[in-house]
Amino acid sequence: MTDMTEVHSGTEHSAPPIRRVTIEDVARDANVSVSAVSKVIRDASGVSPQMKRKVSTSIDRLGYRPHAGARGMRGRSFTIGVVLVQMSAPFQVELATGIGTELEQGPYQDVIVAAGLSRERQRRSIEALVDRQVDGLILIGPALDHAELESIGARTPMVVIARHGGADHFDTVVDDDHQGAGLVVDHLVNLGHERIMHISHSSGGLQRPHVPSHIARRDGYEAAMKRYGLTPDVLVPGFTEEGGHQAALEALDRRYAPTAIFAGADIAALGVLRAAEDRGLRIPDDLSVAGYDNIFTSRLQRVSLTTVDQSGADTGAIAARLLLDRINGRTEAVHHVIVPRLIERGTTAQATAVRT
Template sequence: MAPFITVKDVAREAGVSTATVSRVLNNTGPVGPETRTRIEAAIEQLGYHPNVVAQELVRGRSSVVGVLTQHNSTPFYGDILSGITDGLQGTAYQPLFAHGFWSSEKEHAALKLLISRRVDALIVLAGEIPDLDLLGLSERIPLVVVARVVKGLEKRCLRADNVQGGHLATRHLLDLGHRRIVHITGHLHSPLQLDAHDRLQGYRKALQEAGVDPRPEWVVEGDFTEASGHRAIVSLLQQEVQFSAVFAANDQMAYGARLALQQHGLQVPEAVSLVGYDDLTMSGYTLPPLTTVRQPAVKMGKAAARLVLSVLNKTRATLPAFTNELIVRQSTSKRPF
């Protein structure tokens, strides 16, 4: 096994002090050109590889961006994480992920862990941590927020217009002649769950514009999982609620809803039209392929990476506007009755 080469070995080979070698490695002080050349030649000759962790400690930075996500198995957040990774690729920074699982306590613990790793900045994806806590944290470390707006930190928050997205989905069903449109929402228990609240607002807005009175029984709360979409449809059918279309607040709940409809002999779209939200990769391959609202998750992740880099480099950044797009596939058709 080759011997472990140290700074002392380089200093001995170059005929200088270890402090001088450190100044060259860390670029922390002036070194004459001839001395620098000797040190660089010694490094190459000996095959010395600097201790990156030690270097970053000397420089006071880690070259790591901490990312607090909710759950990496959620496809939407997975796409955002892919965008963040792509956005940091080729730069001096690498992402370090921690998960909060939609729990304020676990999110605080995850942030504590990231900060203990001396991350240079943080990207926070949605979550339950109060605005005031995030605002206070932003005074200690550069912070960017995705899929949520923090009061007082609006210029560092990236989010698509979910009211517009909910309106798009519902308007599509209305244009097909549907009037009894069910909406399966995401979490509504927390005011911080803005995605669910905003998509519900867009749904109600579209119905009101069409002169349709939104009935309370048409709105069923889910939790963004396939199982909750399935439960919602089963509950509606058991209560004999009449409907010809379903707008689910994400694609995962739409998958569960479609299964429940099929199990009860209701074909999509012949009996019930179905719209999801997010345009996950799988949605183009379901039976039938799912009509959905495409939310630019990967672009949002890349934009978050660019924004955090601009904050770290103290350069000006413009917040991009994210546009949702209706993707029409075979899960919707004109009202059958």
């Protein structure tokens, strides 16, 4: 009843084989050659104004749209692939939005794929995009190692967001996470805190200097602590609400609990806040909490999380511009650094009596 090699022709609704309007249709309609139409579309040189007019009219009348797949076989596909790790990570979404807004003006269209945390899936997602013949790639916080990234960058124009250590074959846009973490520690120390815990995320075996943001944040935290003669104290449950929650519970139940917790990402800081409530601690009186990223939720008055801003939308826009440059021929690598900014809100305050 289903395929039957068709013999008894279809189920009477005969899928109308609506042919797409092709460049040839336009050429016929305008009474010119296919090449001429192609020229007009790409607005290449050597086209008279009247030719341009004639062809444009036909294009409009017929509602012609160039077929990206066919295009990609010889020229450009005008598609930019954006790979993000987690769509649920608000900061990554801000970046992607920034990219889209910047690209919107030109002829390029960005498509996003959510790769997930596993290295294997990230690899697959990138390949999927390359198979689809994207003209360029923007990776947000990939977990792949440096050599692998260089090798991809060597064959496709690429910019990577949130990876430190520079690169030869691709551009990077990265927040100065080391400094940003320092800002938070400075802030907390100025408020009189000494037992400041940091919540981080597994390094995934990546080696310095080619590390992702969170490792740089951790390094920055440790450097700052040492600068003040304080002992670093790091837990690595990962950047999720639940991770932050678990880590905070564990720390708060210690004999000498921290008086301040600096989570390497806002999302984890939210879990810390929940843990504090679980333990009946008042924020910020009994415990100071800070995050990193300045995501939307942190700005809500109900949350009001002290954090570090790295202007996601701008970062995305810069990445997009760099990629376009690269597609248009630049080959020297450019590495852009974003300066972080501390946002003091309601979850941090003067350290009071030391609890025991």
